[in-house]
Amino acid sequence: MKNPLETPGTTIVLGLLLTAALYGGLRLTAPATVPAESTPAVEASEAPVADETSTSETATVETGATESEPVASGDASASAEAAPAEPATP
Amino acid sequence: MDGVLLGEYVLRWLHFLFGFTWIGLLYYFNLVQIPSLKNLSPEAKAEVFKEGSIARTALFYFRWAAVGTVLVGLALLGHKGMLVQALTLSGPTNLRGLGIGCWLGIVMLLNVWVFIWPNQKKVLGIIPATAEEKAAAGRTAMLASRTNFLMSIPMLFFMEAFSHGLN
Numbered sequence: 001m002k003n004p005l006e007t008p009g010t011t012i013v014l015g016l017l018l019t020a021a022l023y024g025g026l027r028l029t030a031p032a033t034v035p036a037e038s039t040p041a042v043e044a045s046e047a048p049v050a051d052e053t054s055t056s057e058t059a060t061v062e063t064g065a066t067e068s069e070p071v072a073s074g075d076a077s078a079s080a081e082a083a084p085a086e087p088a089t090p
Numbered sequence: 091m092d093g094v095l096l097g098e099y100v101l102r103w104l105h106f107l108f109g110f111t112w113i114g115l116l117y118y119f120n121l122v123q124i125p126s127l128k129n130l131s132p133e134a135k136a137e138v139f140k141e142g143s144i145a146r147t148a149l150f151y152f153r154w155a156a157v158g159t160v161l162v163g164l165a166l167l168g169h170k171g172m173l174v175q176a177l178t179l180s181g182p183t184n185l186r187g188l189g190i191g192c193w194l195g196i197v198m199l200l201n202v203w204v205f206i207w208p209n210q211k212k213v214l215g216i217i218p219a220t221a222e223e224k225a226a227a228g229r230t231a232m233l234a235s236r237t238n239f240l241m242s243i244p245m246l247f248f249m250e251a252f253s254h255g256l257n
Contacts, residue, residue, distance in 0.1 A: 008120055008121055012243065016243060018240065023247070
């Protein structure tokens with residue numbers, strides 16, 4: 001059988017497959033950014049959030065999480081997902 | 091602009107200059123030179139590989155650009171304080187992705203100096219070899235170069251994607 005590396009075309013195909021395999025492996029082994037137990041039950045809003053700190057506090061109230069269980073863990077994207085459309089007054 | 095940022099820009103610029111030279115010549119060898127040499131007579135091949143030829147000049151820039159690319163790339167990561175995390179594939183996903191690109195580049199550099207260049211020296215006649223040894227060395231060098239061509243595809247993806255926003 002002919003070595004696939006002998007032809008540039010098959011080498012390129014193998015290179016693309018290797019890229020997909022490595023990227024898939026990287027994605028599968030990616031650490032979770034938000035702990036599962038702290039995921040808020042409320043529906044995520046797509047409204048933009050200007051103040052990250054106040055968002056985290058609001059989400060904490062909504063989900064009933066205590067201060068020892070931070071919702072966002074400092075992750076800005078998780079904070080935006082947890083933010084309700086109308087911030088509740090603490 | 092502070093000195094740290096300026097250093098980063100200069101190192102990245104040098105990394106690109108060396109990198110384009112290296113990978114550009116790698117693609118020239120694999121897409122142009124190797125397929126074209128198959129059609130040449132032994133006399134014409136000897137002409138192509140003689141001292142001062144295009145092939146020898148290209149190989150000179152190829153192997154030293156490889157050294158420059160990797161050394162400057164590692165210096166850039168060190169300058170940004172990312173070297174250990176990237177090479178140990180730890181930290182955030184974008185840094186782990188960049189680390190995969192780094193390791194592919196390092197393996198490619200080793201491939202150049204451990205397999206391609208020593209075998210090319212036999213083909214070029216820098217190291218004395220019989221006709222059979224030259225043919226075998228030429229095939230080994232070709233396959234090693236093709237392996238680098240293959241690895242360059244994911245290497246470039248991981249280098250550019252995770253340096254430019256992919257997380």
